[in-house]
Amino acid sequence: MAREFITEVENTWCTGCGNFGIMNAMKKAVGILEDRDIPKSRIFMTAGIGCHAKIFDYMSLSGLYSIHGRAMATAEGMKLGNPGLRIVAFCGDGDALGEGIAHMMHAAKRNSDITVVMHDNGVYALTTGQRGPTSPRGFKGPSTPEGNNEDPWKPLVLMLEAGATFAARGYSGNVEQLAEIVAAAVEHQGFSFVQVLQPSVTFTNYFEEYNEIVTTLEEGPLEFDEALRLARQEEPLPAGVFYRKEKEPYEVSINRGRNPVEDRMRREKRMKAIGDTLGG
Amino acid sequence: MAREFITEVENTWCTGCGNFGIMNAMKKAVGILEDRDIPKSRIFMTAGIGCHAKIFDYMSLSGLYSIHGRAMATAEGMKLGNPGLRIVAFCGDGDALGEGIAHMMHAAKRNSDITVVMHDNGVYALTTGQRGPTSPRGFKGPSTPEGNNEDPWKPLVLMLEAGATFAARGYSGNVEQLAEIVAAAVEHQGFSFVQVLQPSVTFTNYFEEYNEIVTTLEEGPLEFDEALRLARQEEPLPAGVFYRKEKEPYEVSINRGRNPVEDRMRREKRMKAIGDTLGG
Amino acid sequence: MSERDTFSFIVGGRAGAGVKKAGSVASNLFASMKRYVFQMDDYQSLIRGGHNFVATSTSLRPILSHYMRADLLVALDARSVRAHREDVREDAVLVYNSDEVEEGDLPDGVDAIGVAMKEAAKEYPNPELRLGLAGPTALAACIGLSRDDLAELIEREYKRDLEANQAFADAVYDAVSEKAGGRFELEEGDEERPMLTGNEAIALGACAAGLDVYFAYPMTPASTILHFLAKHGKKLGVTAMQPESEIAVANMAVGAAAVGARAMVGTSGGGFALMEEAFSLAGMAEVPFLGVLSSRPGPSTGVPTYTEQADLHFALHPGQGDIPRVVASPGTVEEAYILAAEMLALVWEFQAQGVLLTEKHLSESRVTAAIDLDSAAEVSPVMHEDGEYKRYVSAENGVSPLLFPPSEELINWTSYEHDESGFTTEEAGEIAAMHDKRNRKTEAMKERLKGMRAVNRHGDGGQVIFTYGSTTMSVLEALKARGLEATVVQPVYLKPFPVWELDEYSGANPIVVEQSSTGQFATLLRYELGVEPSKVITKYDGRPFEPDDLAAELEKAIG
Amino acid sequence: MSERDTFSFIVGGRAGAGVKKAGSVASNLFASMKRYVFQMDDYQSLIRGGHNFVATSTSLRPILSHYMRADLLVALDARSVRAHREDVREDAVLVYNSDEVEEGDLPDGVDAIGVAMKEAAKEYPNPELRLGLAGPTALAACIGLSRDDLAELIEREYKRDLEANQAFADAVYDAVSEKAGGRFELEEGDEERPMLTGNEAIALGACAAGLDVYFAYPMTPASTILHFLAKHGKKLGVTAMQPESEIAVANMAVGAAAVGARAMVGTSGGGFALMEEAFSLAGMAEVPFLGVLSSRPGPSTGVPTYTEQADLHFALHPGQGDIPRVVASPGTVEEAYILAAEMLALVWEFQAQGVLLTEKHLSESRVTAAIDLDSAAEVSPVMHEDGEYKRYVSAENGVSPLLFPPSEELINWTSYEHDESGFTTEEAGEIAAMHDKRNRKTEAMKERLKGMRAVNRHGDGGQVIFTYGSTTMSVLEALKARGLEATVVQPVYLKPFPVWELDEYSGANPIVVEQSSTGQFATLLRYELGVEPSKVITKYDGRPFEPDDLAAELEKAIG
Ligand SMILES: Cc1ncc(C[n+]2csc(CCOP(=O)(O)OP(=O)(O)O)c2C)c(N)n1
């Protein structure tokens, strides 16, 4: 059944929000992937909770709208359950590096074959603008009216160190490039991380600043050390694929090459195996 | 009241366990700290759950025996509640990098003024030897009889990248050096991380190997890049203080320089402040 | 039915149009007229767009709910007209944004006044943001506030872009005055009272009792406790901190309490679920622990900015194992202040674990409150005096004295089962003895509650109605709205459940009113009192009860 | 009192001395004699040292508990003699390690046989590790097993260092045979039965129903489900995975189920607390979710390797909000198999959330079990057939058909309140309607349970005794031990609580037997049935009931 890519759900993102760029890029990415023989029906998504996560309702892609901080774990479960699918998790910076950082780090470590698209607006937007893991020191939000007391993280640095085999940065202001990046991330077999610079026009309207300092990384993917060096850089902020490495995805080895839902044993065989196990 | 440093609780560590070395070092470290005007009464400890954590019962130091994975958060709460104390958290590798990694990363990020001593035996020992975040690929334990499907992390790398302002490696086989390291870590004002190579004679008896490859880092602390380079190195494994940096501890700024328990307002003043707040 | 003694104002528009602010200013205006006010904010989980409204009602008598039937409705956009067509009284005034609303959309029989708001707001750099000002301005005109008084109000409440604000307000004021100037006469009341929300009351109550530190991770509808304490912490002597997760929140609170800091945490259901492990830790270690759980419709993410009471049994049983605990829920904003203080004092007195259960409807509603600030309880734990210290020394009431570092004594708090000194034990006799010690605290708490008022009884006549939490306000206001007589029984403490105050009702057939789809409160009453409700009135669509509607239901149920 | 028809063997020593293995080998020996066996491992939370023991009892009839009064006690160290001085029968044989035990420590009136075990084990590279072999060897000698049969047994069970093992065993065999050779005559039974633990039964039951993936983080006493499935997963077609935390575990299970994989998770109290948020997510999203909660004494870390039943109410109310759920607890190892299958099938049939509640005493006890493997239920969810798909289409029984990717249809699972298609809603009518739909599932589950056996009744005579979970075994064995008559009522399903099967007991005054300090099960019975127990027999020292001791208590209570 042909469906529009954008559902009829009322869109409540603020006018000009960077999330629109991400959704447009995702639409294009799905097209690119279809051309590369990855049909839309095999893409299954999940999302955290936040402004970013509303993308779940707005796009006509199947999946499970998860809870704050857990989309990465949800995604891993999906991939493990049916390794024949391509799993994309849309996460916020609060989601992915705050509440859910444990899952992010470990998904990267085990090279789980999922794609994490992190909408990095440097703020907990939906909950009215509190500081998050990528907010600058001094950031004033309702929980830090006197200024954020922490230094921000650089997400790409953490993900590279944690073991991501695909690490990239996109910018919601550059939809074409972002689409290519996301498509490559989904295609990559192993843990793919895409940090998307996503200004929140309401809380962190960095569009002007980004338009000045975001550049295009032409020569990526790079060697690990070079990727890391660039990931640390604060200005300019290159967007592109920083790093990519081939490595057996976790779901292949843990499932011993099987697909749990497709290769399920029939009852008789199962009962026999149980009998054998009990006997032996 | 004078007490023995070692309590009368029956010690149930396996003979030869690396945890003994850590406890001995801690005893010496407390002595060193007393000489540096940090009295034992101002040291308050906490621990996760695991073989490592039994140190809580065995040492005559005050504190709270926390739960698996949370000792870092417990420690941060202690420091925030009374910044006049020195807080030491004894953690396992499973504790600190598995269940509790979110707290580790964020404590380092915000430069919370606590010391984390991580007993790194590369295994979930107390729960009978399952793989952990620092277990090598292929490691066979009861949950991975066919071999661990993940690559191990290098704890110092993660902690340096997360923002630790003190990062060191000790070896339970070198008690003297470890004592100096731990003392320096406790003295340091800011987040201190000490990875202790701690062979589990039962599950990961790496003593012989370590005795060959663990070297002494004479020239530490190093510049960040150099510290990181060395933290990645697999052989030899230098022990010493890799990195140290001065930076205002989180608890100073978040408490606006106050000590919550020592500078508590008297009731009248409090009631007046409440009245003012309501009025204005 | 009694003469209507309330006046209701609704302002609606898109998020980001200053609706909330408009409602608050209107409320403040009522309060400045020495009247009682109840303000309910209805907003969606979004930052811009959608449909938000504020309903604020006022009376010369204490008022415990907003009314949805408005005397004055200000609609900043077309959707607000559609959403509230049914919410206007026959004699109401409707002020609408004629730049957006089609005349055909207007409800019949009301006095509709179109104002070209968009046009009037075009002076602003971002006109949308200022539409809200039309709300208080229309109100001012309708209640006959002079142009000068309005100017003063705007100067006080809408400082930024003052000149443009005045110009915009003038346009609205003129249009409204022309048709409905001074339409409503609102008498002055007797006394000006401060306005505050339930969350503010909880924050202040805890401060009054001696709160030192507040840990929280943002989660609607509890977030504003964090915001409030972050903003006023300096003055109040409180540190407010937002860590990486609710798990960190809860465990930090445990750590802070272990060094003597009076800590509190706050969250909603999902965050509370994550805190349960720490709650259990506090139970074993006997760490004073107070968590505020402000409910929204669940399960899971549910409907984040709306109200429900479906976390009751969840709140009664957090954490594995046998844990002495206290759970209570305030019925009004005033009670929220008193109860937060009382519970902080209780958890410190008994080294117990407490849940202050509330709901969005109380947390975020803003009311005129007459609080006797000084009546708040004060934390004062039993402290170790001298001699050898044993953290868990056996005590008749189960409460072992506290000692905090720095000290030469050994202080051992622990999550493991332990002996009196706090050392781990696996010995059968010691395990059982420590269970007994902790259970004695439950008994002691019961005795303590017997000396307090654990149940509120409102009115006395005829039909017994059981309710609790924020629904108490709805029930009381509904009875008042229709002048119905009834006895409203509201258990404030839910664990230990104050059966001793409720003996007379066992075997009764009360009406139960609550906001959960499965009747969780009715179940609790069946369990604890063996009552068989004659009728359980539930509402679980995210909205609080509306007093007129509830009154009709009650009337039917009373028969 | 009936003639004693059981034989009990205890072997004790330090952790790391092969005690557990010794107990298992003894049990296997009994099983190979076609007898029934019940083996209880008592061990501390440590890897070496301390004091461990295994009590294994055998009978020609089904036996449901170990007995602590031993016929043969093998003490590998001095502490074992001290710990079990009271645990030997008058006519018992005590074989002890004379290299460690002082003669003065020996209990009076038993036949004590010293063997210089340390000396005999000195051939080994690590002698301590092999002391345990003395256990089965002494047993073999006492029950008159020939030297050849023993050699065969050792070859089967103690392969490593076989020669040294044989030499060591010879020394023990000779010493024991000399004084007590063939002392006990144990008849052969009728049939050889497999031995398995409760956790193994749960794992296999779930596999039988069609388990695809098992997620777990190590936590005693649930860990061995993970170990068992990791070990046998290849053969059974199951993937077993250990992620970074229980939070990951639960959320991975949700993700896996959303693509159609039948997932299960397992943990103990602290880990279960961390899973509650995901449980609530599953509730809203209607994701089939089955969690095994194996209890140990709490609260918090508590006593990790011992048993308790204090998580009952905690298990009944996980997660915020109104959630349709099913909670059940097996009474025996056989039932654990059946129930695990049944619950996996149920949560898939109703897209519900389930807790299989058990305790260390069932999880880790090892018994001869006669299981009809094929009687296990099979997962078979209602699947979407064709046409447009709506994940949450309204259905009379609340159950909307499932559809899994890949599909051209849009499949929307969600944690938010939603419309039939799974899109977020904040609309009042839709919110209420979805609550109603989910609540209809609860009603449908009740109807389903009414067609099943949700309560076990054992025996019928006189006094009614209520019990549940692993305590069922203790109660039944206690009654058997003394030949007491009673009706034992054991609700297997605890939520929905099967009142329909228990009507006849409302108002009864049963004896209640359980392992919690506050009588949580008695409270549940009061709540659900209005019964007022005549006596609540509780035990909360971490140890399971001992049948002789419990029988004495029961006798007193029955009067
Ligand atoms: C357990 C839990 N805690 C807190 C929340 C409240 N909450 C919803 S979204 C959010 C953070 C949003 O920040 P981010 O992930 O950066 O998303 P954004 O809105 O910025 O896109 C929080 C804290 C929640 N839903 N669940």
Ligand SMILES: Cc1ncc(C[n+]2csc(CCOP(=O)(O)OP(=O)(O)O)c2C)c(N)n1
């Ligand atoms: C929430 C929770 N999950 C699981 C456990 C069980 N558990 C106890 S210790 C431990 C891991 C121990 O590993 P590590 O931290 O490395 O300590 P070690 O024993 O190796 O010193 C686990 C999983 C627990 N106590 N709590």
Ligand code: SF4
């Ligand atoms: S608040 Fe920020 S992130 Fe959220 S929709 Fe508006 S602009 Fe986008």
Ligand code: SF4
């Ligand atoms: S198991 Fe390993 S870590 Fe634990 S006490 Fe023994 S040697 Fe030490």
Ligand SMILES: [Mg+2]
């Ligand atoms: Mg964000």
Ligand SMILES: [Mg+2]
């Ligand atoms: Mg370890």
